[in-house]
Amino acid sequence: xxxxxxxYCNETLPExxxxxxxxxxxxxxxxxxxxxxxxxxxxxxxxxxxRGLTYERWRHIHGCGRFFNAVRHTVTDRxxxxxxxxxxxxxxxxxxxxxx
Amino acid sequence: MxxxxxxxxxxxxxxxxALAIEVLPELQSRLSLRVAGGDRETLAxxxxxxxxxxxxxxxxxxGGAIACLGPDEWMMTLTRDLAxxxxxxxxxxxxxxxxxxISSRELTxxxxxxxxxxLLSVGCPRDLRSFTPGKACRTLxxxxxxxxxxxxxxxxxxxxxxxxxxxxxSLLQQSARAIKAEKDLSV
Numbered sequence: 001x002x003x004x005x006x007x008y009c010n011e012t013l014p015e016x017x018x019x020x021x022x023x024x025x026x027x028x029x030x031x032x033x034x035x036x037x038x039x040x041x042x043x044x045x046x047x048x049x050x051r052g053l054t055y056e057r058w059r060h061i062h063g064c065g066r067f068f069n070a071v072r073h074t075v076t077d078r079x080x081x082x083x084x085x086x087x088x089x090x091x092x093x094x095x096x097x098x099x100x
Numbered sequence: 101m102x103x104x105x106x107x108x109x110x111x112x113x114x115x116x117x118a119l120a121i122e123v124l125p126e127l128q129s130r131l132s133l134r135v136a137g138g139d140r141e142t143l144a145x146x147x148x149x150x151x152x153x154x155x156x157x158x159x160x161x162x163g164g165a166i167a168c169l170g171p172d173e174w175m176m177t178l179t180r181d182l183a184x185x186x187x188x189x190x191x192x193x194x195x196x197x198x199x200x201x202i203s204s205r206e207l208t209x210x211x212x213x214x215x216x217x218x219l220l221s222v223g224c225p226r227d228l229r230s231f232t233p234g235k236a237c238r239t240l241x242x243x244x245x246x247x248x249x250x251x252x253x254x255x256x257x258x259x260x261x262x263x264x265x266x267x268x269x270s271l272l273q274q275s276a277r278a279i280k281a282e283k284d285l286s287v
Binding site for chain 1: 155156169170171173225226237238239240243245
Protein backbone atom coordinates (compact mmCIF):
# COMPACT_ATOMS: atom_id res chain seq x y z
CA UNK A 1 0.00 0.00 0.00
CA UNK A 2 1.19 3.51 -0.80
CA UNK A 3 1.70 6.00 1.98
CA UNK A 4 0.60 9.52 1.18
CA UNK A 5 1.43 12.66 3.11
CA UNK A 6 -1.64 14.79 3.80
CA UNK A 7 -0.56 18.46 3.93
CA TYR A 8 -3.57 19.34 6.13
CA CYS A 9 -3.22 16.54 8.70
CA ASN A 10 0.56 16.79 8.37
CA GLU A 11 0.83 13.02 8.64
CA THR A 12 1.82 10.25 6.26
CA LEU A 13 -1.16 7.92 6.03
CA PRO A 14 -2.24 4.80 4.16
CA GLU A 15 -3.55 5.09 0.62
CA UNK A 16 -6.89 3.50 1.61
CA UNK A 17 -7.93 6.78 3.23
CA UNK A 18 -7.38 8.75 0.02
CA UNK A 19 -9.14 9.07 -3.30
CA UNK A 20 -7.54 10.10 -6.58
CA UNK A 21 -9.30 13.13 -8.06
CA UNK A 22 -7.81 13.71 -11.50
CA UNK A 23 -5.28 16.12 -12.92
CA UNK A 24 -4.41 19.22 -10.90
CA UNK A 25 -4.26 22.85 -12.04
CA UNK A 26 -7.04 22.50 -14.61
CA UNK A 27 -8.51 25.98 -14.41
CA UNK A 28 -12.19 26.47 -15.20
CA UNK A 29 -12.70 29.35 -17.68
CA UNK A 30 -13.94 32.50 -15.95
CA UNK A 31 -16.82 33.00 -18.40
CA UNK A 32 -17.95 29.62 -19.78
CA UNK A 33 -20.52 31.21 -22.11
CA UNK A 34 -17.76 32.91 -24.11
CA UNK A 35 -15.66 29.76 -24.52
CA UNK A 36 -15.74 27.91 -27.84
CA UNK A 37 -16.97 24.31 -27.96
CA UNK A 38 -13.47 23.04 -28.71
CA UNK A 39 -11.95 24.90 -25.77
CA UNK A 40 -14.71 23.68 -23.49
CA UNK A 41 -14.17 20.11 -24.66
CA UNK A 42 -10.47 20.46 -23.91
CA UNK A 43 -11.25 21.81 -20.45
CA UNK A 44 -13.61 18.94 -19.70
CA UNK A 45 -11.92 15.95 -21.26
CA UNK A 46 -8.41 16.54 -22.57
CA UNK A 47 -5.72 15.61 -20.06
CA UNK A 48 -1.97 15.36 -20.32
CA UNK A 49 -1.71 11.68 -19.35
CA UNK A 50 2.06 11.87 -19.08
CA ARG A 51 4.46 9.01 -18.59
CA GLY A 52 6.52 10.42 -15.76
CA LEU A 53 5.93 13.17 -13.25
CA THR A 54 2.43 14.52 -13.11
CA TYR A 55 0.47 17.01 -11.00
CA GLU A 56 -2.62 15.41 -9.54
CA ARG A 57 -5.42 16.18 -7.15
CA TRP A 58 -6.06 13.80 -4.29
CA ARG A 59 -8.68 13.89 -1.59
CA HIS A 60 -8.21 12.71 1.98
CA ILE A 61 -11.79 11.54 1.92
CA HIS A 62 -11.66 9.13 4.87
CA GLY A 63 -9.73 11.60 7.01
CA CYS A 64 -9.86 15.36 7.04
CA GLY A 65 -11.90 15.42 3.82
CA ARG A 66 -9.69 18.00 2.07
CA PHE A 67 -8.52 18.11 -1.53
CA PHE A 68 -4.81 18.69 -2.05
CA ASN A 69 -2.29 18.42 -4.87
CA ALA A 70 0.49 15.92 -5.35
CA VAL A 71 3.40 15.32 -7.68
CA ARG A 72 3.57 11.62 -8.55
CA HIS A 73 5.62 9.60 -10.99
CA THR A 74 3.13 7.59 -13.05
CA VAL A 75 5.57 4.75 -13.68
CA THR A 76 7.01 4.20 -10.21
CA ASP A 77 4.03 5.56 -8.24
CA ARG A 78 6.50 7.55 -6.18
CA UNK A 79 5.10 10.71 -4.58
CA UNK A 80 7.67 13.51 -4.72
CA UNK A 81 5.62 15.99 -2.75
CA UNK A 82 2.11 16.97 -1.74
CA UNK A 83 0.93 20.53 -1.17
CA UNK A 84 -2.26 22.33 -0.21
CA UNK A 85 -4.88 23.20 -2.79
CA UNK A 86 -4.41 26.72 -4.13
CA UNK A 87 -0.63 26.73 -3.76
CA UNK A 88 1.41 27.21 -6.95
CA UNK A 89 2.87 24.14 -8.63
CA UNK A 90 6.32 23.27 -7.35
CA UNK A 91 9.34 23.24 -9.66
CA UNK A 92 9.82 19.71 -10.98
CA UNK A 93 13.58 20.05 -11.57
CA UNK A 94 14.20 21.12 -7.99
CA UNK A 95 11.98 18.32 -6.66
CA UNK A 96 13.83 15.70 -8.68
CA UNK A 97 17.17 17.06 -7.52
CA UNK A 98 16.06 16.93 -3.91
CA UNK A 99 14.73 13.41 -4.40
CA UNK A 100 18.06 12.03 -5.65
CA MET B 101 -33.30 11.07 20.79
CA UNK B 102 -32.92 8.00 18.55
CA UNK B 103 -35.57 8.03 15.87
CA UNK B 104 -34.74 4.67 14.31
CA UNK B 105 -34.75 1.20 15.83
CA UNK B 106 -31.27 0.12 16.88
CA UNK B 107 -29.65 -2.10 14.27
CA UNK B 108 -27.55 -3.63 17.05
CA UNK B 109 -28.54 -4.49 20.59
CA UNK B 110 -26.65 -2.54 23.17
CA UNK B 111 -24.34 -4.41 25.49
CA UNK B 112 -21.36 -6.72 25.20
CA UNK B 113 -21.01 -8.31 21.77
CA UNK B 114 -18.03 -10.39 22.72
CA UNK B 115 -16.10 -10.90 25.90
CA UNK B 116 -12.99 -13.02 26.01
CA UNK B 117 -9.77 -13.09 28.04
CA ALA B 118 -8.11 -9.95 26.80
CA LEU B 119 -10.75 -8.42 24.59
CA ALA B 120 -14.26 -7.03 24.83
CA ILE B 121 -16.48 -5.40 22.21
CA GLU B 122 -19.42 -3.44 23.49
CA VAL B 123 -22.23 -1.46 21.87
CA LEU B 124 -22.86 1.63 23.98
CA PRO B 125 -26.41 2.78 24.67
CA GLU B 126 -27.22 6.10 23.06
CA LEU B 127 -27.19 8.31 26.10
CA GLN B 128 -25.13 11.13 24.62
CA SER B 129 -25.64 13.74 21.96
CA ARG B 130 -23.32 14.12 18.99
CA LEU B 131 -22.76 17.52 17.44
CA SER B 132 -20.89 18.31 14.27
CA LEU B 133 -19.32 21.75 14.15
CA ARG B 134 -17.92 23.49 11.07
CA VAL B 135 -16.23 26.86 11.41
CA ALA B 136 -13.47 28.49 9.38
CA GLY B 137 -10.03 28.21 10.98
CA GLY B 138 -9.73 31.97 11.46
CA ASP B 139 -12.93 32.12 13.52
CA ARG B 140 -12.07 29.14 15.70
CA GLU B 141 -10.90 31.01 18.77
CA THR B 142 -13.78 33.48 18.70
CA LEU B 143 -16.37 30.72 18.49
CA ALA B 144 -14.63 28.59 21.12
CA UNK B 145 -14.87 31.49 23.55
CA UNK B 146 -18.48 32.25 22.67
CA UNK B 147 -19.79 28.69 23.07
CA UNK B 148 -17.35 27.99 25.90
CA UNK B 149 -16.05 24.75 24.37
CA UNK B 150 -12.35 24.08 23.77
CA UNK B 151 -11.71 23.53 20.05
CA UNK B 152 -8.43 21.61 19.56
CA UNK B 153 -6.43 23.28 16.79
CA UNK B 154 -4.61 20.24 15.50
CA UNK B 155 -6.26 17.61 13.30
CA UNK B 156 -6.33 14.27 15.11
CA UNK B 157 -6.43 15.60 18.66
CA UNK B 158 -9.29 15.42 21.14
CA UNK B 159 -10.15 17.35 24.28
CA UNK B 160 -12.39 16.21 27.14
CA UNK B 161 -15.91 17.64 27.53
CA UNK B 162 -18.57 17.12 30.16
CA GLY B 163 -19.54 13.47 29.65
CA GLY B 164 -17.66 13.11 26.39
CA ALA B 165 -15.03 14.62 24.17
CA ILE B 166 -14.43 16.85 21.17
CA ALA B 167 -12.17 15.88 18.29
CA CYS B 168 -10.70 17.96 15.50
CA LEU B 169 -11.40 15.97 12.31
CA GLY B 170 -10.38 18.50 9.69
CA PRO B 171 -9.04 22.05 9.34
CA ASP B 172 -12.56 23.41 9.88
CA GLU B 173 -14.42 20.43 11.31
CA TRP B 174 -15.02 19.24 14.87
CA MET B 175 -17.06 16.36 16.26
CA MET B 176 -18.34 16.39 19.83
CA THR B 177 -19.97 13.82 22.03
CA LEU B 178 -21.46 15.32 25.15
CA THR B 179 -24.34 15.07 27.60
CA ARG B 180 -27.75 16.08 26.31
CA ASP B 181 -27.87 19.01 28.74
CA LEU B 182 -24.56 20.41 27.57
CA ALA B 183 -25.54 19.89 23.93
CA UNK B 184 -28.67 21.96 24.43
CA UNK B 185 -26.63 24.65 26.16
CA UNK B 186 -24.03 24.74 23.38
CA UNK B 187 -26.75 25.01 20.75
CA UNK B 188 -28.36 27.92 22.59
CA UNK B 189 -25.03 29.72 22.92
CA UNK B 190 -24.16 29.10 19.27
CA UNK B 191 -27.48 30.70 18.30
CA UNK B 192 -26.11 34.11 19.23
CA UNK B 193 -22.52 33.57 18.05
CA UNK B 194 -20.97 36.41 16.08
CA UNK B 195 -19.09 34.28 13.52
CA UNK B 196 -20.52 32.15 10.69
CA UNK B 197 -20.56 28.46 11.54
CA UNK B 198 -22.64 25.28 11.23
CA UNK B 199 -23.58 23.32 14.33
CA UNK B 200 -25.65 20.24 13.56
CA UNK B 201 -27.11 17.64 15.90
CA ILE B 202 -26.21 14.25 14.38
CA SER B 203 -26.98 12.14 17.44
CA SER B 204 -28.90 9.51 15.50
CA ARG B 205 -26.39 9.16 12.69
CA GLU B 206 -23.96 6.83 14.40
CA LEU B 207 -23.63 4.05 16.92
CA THR B 208 -20.70 3.68 19.26
CA UNK B 209 -18.68 0.50 19.63
CA UNK B 210 -16.04 0.23 22.33
CA UNK B 211 -13.14 -2.16 21.97
CA UNK B 212 -11.16 -2.73 25.14
CA UNK B 213 -8.58 -5.10 26.54
CA UNK B 214 -4.92 -5.78 25.91
CA UNK B 215 -5.73 -7.29 22.48
CA UNK B 216 -7.76 -4.24 21.42
CA UNK B 217 -4.98 -2.81 19.28
CA UNK B 218 -4.40 -6.16 17.60
CA LEU B 219 -8.10 -6.48 16.76
CA LEU B 220 -8.29 -2.96 15.35
CA SER B 221 -5.17 -3.44 13.28
CA VAL B 222 -6.90 -6.28 11.39
CA GLY B 223 -9.27 -3.78 9.82
CA CYS B 224 -7.75 -0.34 10.25
CA PRO B 225 -4.96 0.71 7.85
CA ARG B 226 -3.50 3.38 10.17
CA ASP B 227 -0.35 2.82 12.18
CA LEU B 228 -1.92 2.37 15.60
CA ARG B 229 1.40 2.49 17.45
CA SER B 230 1.33 6.27 17.20
CA PHE B 231 -2.41 6.46 17.88
CA THR B 232 -2.08 7.15 21.58
CA PRO B 233 -4.66 8.25 24.17
CA GLY B 234 -5.90 11.75 23.39
CA LYS B 235 -6.02 11.18 19.65
CA ALA B 236 -9.08 10.84 17.44
CA CYS B 237 -9.57 10.80 13.70
CA ARG B 238 -11.79 9.78 10.88
CA THR B 239 -10.47 6.66 9.19
CA LEU B 240 -11.53 3.26 7.86
CA UNK B 241 -12.16 -0.01 9.63
CA UNK B 242 -12.80 -2.97 7.30
CA UNK B 243 -13.44 -0.36 4.59
CA UNK B 244 -16.22 1.19 6.67
CA UNK B 245 -15.75 4.91 7.43
CA UNK B 246 -15.51 5.35 11.19
CA UNK B 247 -14.45 7.97 13.68
CA UNK B 248 -11.84 6.34 15.86
CA UNK B 249 -11.07 7.67 19.34
CA UNK B 250 -8.33 6.41 21.61
CA UNK B 251 -9.86 6.98 25.04
CA UNK B 252 -7.16 5.31 27.12
CA UNK B 253 -4.46 2.72 26.71
CA UNK B 254 -6.17 -0.41 25.33
CA UNK B 255 -9.53 1.30 25.03
CA UNK B 256 -10.78 2.48 21.64
CA UNK B 257 -14.10 3.89 20.57
CA UNK B 258 -15.55 3.59 17.07
CA UNK B 259 -18.38 5.81 15.89
CA UNK B 260 -19.92 4.08 12.92
CA UNK B 261 -22.92 4.92 10.76
CA UNK B 262 -25.95 2.94 11.93
CA UNK B 263 -26.50 1.19 8.63
CA UNK B 264 -22.90 -0.07 8.58
CA UNK B 265 -22.88 -1.12 12.23
CA UNK B 266 -24.11 -4.74 11.92
CA UNK B 267 -21.60 -5.38 9.11
CA UNK B 268 -18.69 -3.90 11.02
CA UNK B 269 -19.70 -5.60 14.26
CA SER B 270 -19.83 -9.02 12.63
CA LEU B 271 -16.37 -8.57 11.07
CA LEU B 272 -14.96 -7.44 14.42
CA GLN B 273 -16.50 -10.44 16.17
CA GLN B 274 -15.07 -12.78 13.55
CA SER B 275 -11.60 -11.28 13.92
CA ALA B 276 -11.84 -11.43 17.70
CA ARG B 277 -12.61 -15.13 17.54
CA ALA B 278 -9.69 -15.64 15.15
CA ILE B 279 -7.33 -13.85 17.53
CA LYS B 280 -8.53 -16.02 20.40
CA ALA B 281 -8.20 -19.21 18.36
CA GLU B 282 -4.65 -18.29 17.38
CA LYS B 283 -3.72 -17.66 21.02
CA ASP B 284 -5.33 -20.92 22.17
CA LEU B 285 -3.37 -22.83 19.55
CA SER B 286 -0.04 -21.26 20.42
CA VAL B 287 -0.33 -22.03 24.15
